[in-house]
Amino acid sequence: MRDHDKSPRNIGPNTQLVRAGYDPFEYHGFINPPTVHASTVLFPDAGTMEQHGQQYTYATRGTPTTDALCDAINELEGAAGTILLPSGLAAVTVPLLAYLAKGDHALIVDSVYGNVRHFCDTMLARFGVEVDYYDPSIGAAIEELFKPNTRLVHTEAPGSNTFEIQDIPAITSVAHRHRAVVTMDNTWATPLYFRPLDFGVDISIQASTKYPAGHADILMGTVSANESHWRRLKQANGQLGLCGTPDDAYQVLRGLRTMGVRLERHQRSALALAEWLQEQPDVARVLHPALPSFPGHDIWKRDFKGASGVFSLVLKGSRKDDFKMKAQAFLDGLSLFGLGYSWGGFQSLALHVELDDRRILEAPSEGPVVRLQIGLEDVADLKADLERGFQAIAGIQ
Template sequence: MSDEQKWLSDSGVNTRLCHIGHDPSSYHGFVNPPVVRASTVLFPQASGMETVTQKYTYGTRGTPTTDALCEAIDSLEGSAGTILLPSGLAAITVPFLAFLSPGDHALIVDSVYGPCRQFCDTMLKRLGVEVEYYDPLLGAGIEALMRPNTRLVHTESPGSNTFEMQDIRAISDVAHRHGAVVSMDNTWATPLYFRPLDFGVDISMHAATKYPAGHSDILMGTVSANAEHWPRLKEANGLMGLCGAPEDSYLVLRGLRTMGVRLAHHDRSARAVAEWLEQRADVSAVLHPALPSFPGHDIWKRDFKGASGIFSFVLAVDDPAKFKAKSHAFLDALRLFGLGWSWGGYECLAVPVNLNDRKIRKAPAGGPVIRLQIGLEDVADIMADLERGFAAAALVS
């Protein structure tokens, strides 16, 4: 480790975010790395094309721009290597294809990201992989589900939409005793608030679309691996010819510079809104791991350094026949909140949650579930907008 790297490793998180991933002295002193657009890379001699010794060989195998982002992510994750992919979903599917083969058994958490479930139930099954969903609250109890052919255990904590907390260390220890790879979708926390590899995870996945990019204008996924599993991940990615675009990589790297201060603001505002919602009679439950009332709060408090800006709440509705009408009335009345998929940008978003695909962790009782992304707007304005929603829902008879 160089003196520069040692200095950065001992610095605070925001200092590191400002300086990781690029050395200005390596490119004429410019603060940000250049955007290198490339397909063809020239070799000085024909012999060099047969025995490759130069760093760059073709655009899909990396450029100075994409390398700068990968180095920054590795610094945050503590990983041996990182690949860039065109979307967060690709960041899940590529490792699955890299580490699973026909006849293998894969354990997938039941509170998984919806498109991941769709991939498992279609592509993986067509490829001869047996998929089994497990309760996110199993922890070390996952031992009972392990088989001789279990090759991968996929985790996501908190879970999508309902935010169940998993005991990642306990699950990883069991999986490794049985020779299985452990992967984790860590998009909610980012490596600032949770570092999966420190808890036994082998493959850490992120939708960089969300908080790393931070402005609702980039699609990208990152996958980081420990030293044992990095060669196979890198090989699979190269064989599939998937890569992140240099312009997008540049913008995600730029987003990283402010991710710490943005996340802190998202966290403060989301907790304030969640605490306010918890006191309302027209809310039957708030699903936010940082709330002491949340069932998984103790795990969150033990393992995580913070919370992000996305959580759900259950709108109090007695009659199931009115769930959809009340939910839609609430959402349609919002003005500050946009109605749109994704999250992690600077703006507030709200969506109705459909949990019909769940096998084990069914929808909470008490009303329809609504997911909120709390943006960077002022909390008073956010609450005023939600008041409009509650007023509109109350008018539905």
Template structure:
């Protein structure tokens, strides 16, 4: 189904054509949406050997292959599995590469549902979990144990946007034969390709920017040559197959992801710079800003920034955070991000174990959508005024 695009082509050209060859299906521009469970075999011998491309719906269809092929091109991966949610994209590889008695290192600024899964399911299954400071850098070597099988990274950090020195972490982990996984949802493979930096498994919540419209749950997991077969086996054993209509919607969203990300990035940086000078804002947590402690790493390794960042209010607590949020008109109050609409949420950091959490005041995470910057700026100004008066 897939026609390879020139790897030297621009991002938007690759997004427009990756994952589908129209001439493989009667010339139609978009791939077919195949709804399937049972697949028929031409004879008993083929059925016994299973020597045909598709054997059962859980093992892939032309629809899932189209999205997986597109992600392989974007990620530079040996293979990609498609799963029903971003969280499933985290849990499937962790379950596939960890066993009872193993040790996993997880960055302390990780997406909270990942932490919940580790602290409940993984520990119950006999996996030892240790959280590390996102600023650990070469110090990660001292945390690796003889039974450390996985190092799980996320950059920038969830909610507080710390940058990690991924190549340094990879070098230390590989020196002890540990697999490195990275949640790369914030940057997408357009702005950062984890596998190019030595990461073994790249994770995306395709719910976010690939889908782009806040109406689909989906995840993708892409692996290098060394890890692909084991990832594929785990995916098959767990039965984590995604619905064809959802897969198709994400594949369609991919076509415009590049131009949407350009707008998200431009608007978010403009608002982040404006917020830095506003009374009532103690800090802006955006790695694309020169003031950010991890800006040098971001500039070295990343080619862009998405539309998600946080601000730290100058003083107060939950009352001020709620006043800020309740005064907003355009920004919705809701979880997730990556859609066309702007969102805001009060970040809870009480679960941090070793990472430093901002102390000046409440942390507000902002998802900058596709609305006009001037309108979003006025909305944020209303929030800051309300917080100051709370």
């Protein structure tokens, strides 16, 4: 009889994705875990109920399905524990609530996802938390921004929409000297291309809506903590009563199995298009960390194992008043690229990004910024579609 308890060591990332989080022989050999729909869990006797003396007590605290996904993410992240949340935004805001209190000070990267900035400027402000924004290129010089009450540093690399790379090891080293927690939104790279906890980050955040789910039909976020910060994160999550559903957890776990091969395709196609776009006369700049011309490329090459399928281009503009009109003409000229928010799914998407909320960084001045999510279509077809967008711009000049 085969020994199913022995797992090979030193396996590759795609092999790990296929195996992580669930042993089929724990449930009759079925290759996927059962989807356990539950709220109430029964106890065999009053004593067990009083002591919470069994693995499952109530569905907000976990089910076999959600645990299978958490176990897989723990393995990929190298984490002590993971919580599931209903969205990627919640995956950022719950750690902020977990580790910050009235009178605390937080440092938030200025290239942060816009809805996180809104949360910091409204909800955290109402709770009495002071927030300052910092330049993503600051590196070890972030020490100058620390105050006696600085308790948390939030990082996001690459940055939302403009894709700045941060020197994460330098920032975590400073933060830990000041006993501050470091959180990181690692949605762009996933743990396959960057493992935050290996670089000193305490809390690794992913919008599972994106590459883990991979099909534009699930909302979920994961938050993974190292050993010293896991207990507080888990407690805060329980107090807030937020959880991922078994159906969504099942879908994300299924998406994980193919995430590696999908990311390889996203990466290859996106880089080919980014290199091509650099040569187009209507393009002022391409914002992609894997391009040697991009500021921060050396740090990306040092720390990251790969790139995903999302980047931006800066169209050549004339007057700033015309930027929006030019971006809209370009987008309306596209047919294969869908016009929609989010990314990480199979279809290519395009979006005109507004950067007026930046505090430190200035938006590119050459023209409007268009973010592209490169899906699984053929590169030649996407090039032809982008050319249609450039032709639409020519029609308004």
